[in-house]
Amino acid sequence: NFMLTQPHSVSESPGKTVTISCTRSSGSIASNYVQWYQQRPGSSPTTVIYEDNQRPSGVPDRFSGSIDSSSNSASLTISGLKTEDEADYYCQSSDGFNLGVFGGGTKVTVL
């Protein structure tokens, strides 16, 4: 099966923009939807992006998702960074057999 690789951590100041990458090791990133989950310490994950770039209701438009076939990767961008955005973020996708795969997670620190 394939792997999804994320940076271990990113950090930025409040008000700035961070982008988290999620690179698929084999198979096309465009062939299966990518989801992004936010997990604050001590809490269960919540969905911030689904189907590559869709935001659930209640998720601020500061969160956006995209995919790039040239780099075979997906990205989560958080603009106007707030202290409440400090959390772990996981990408997730699937293969042609609908087997799920999570990325290793990225810790976002708001300086």
Add this chain to the structure above:
Amino acid sequence: QVQLQESGPGLVKPSETLSLTCTVSGGSISGYYWSWIRQAPGKGLEWIGYMYYRGNSNYNPSLEGRVTMSADTSKDQISLKLSSVAAADTAIYYCARGGSSSLFVHTFDYWGHGTLVTVSS
């Protein structure tokens, strides 16, 4: 508001079978895909498998045939069984609701709070 609640023993002995239940309130399991995901202490998320409420399922091959999921529509419950457990199976186990189509199995809109299962003698 749909709510998911995982329940089951918090301690399981090595080589035994872990059994958990996800009870859905505020909605029905009918018409949706349901997944189990786990997270070892201090580690990332691992997909365990999913099942459709009518019974077809798909499991993570890395768990080597130890996983079984089932559904009880009369109780709006999804169950997970993981056999021959070892210390590496110690984790928080989450259930999550996917979509209503096979295209959206992994599009989770609701998650449970999770339940910690420790494997130890």
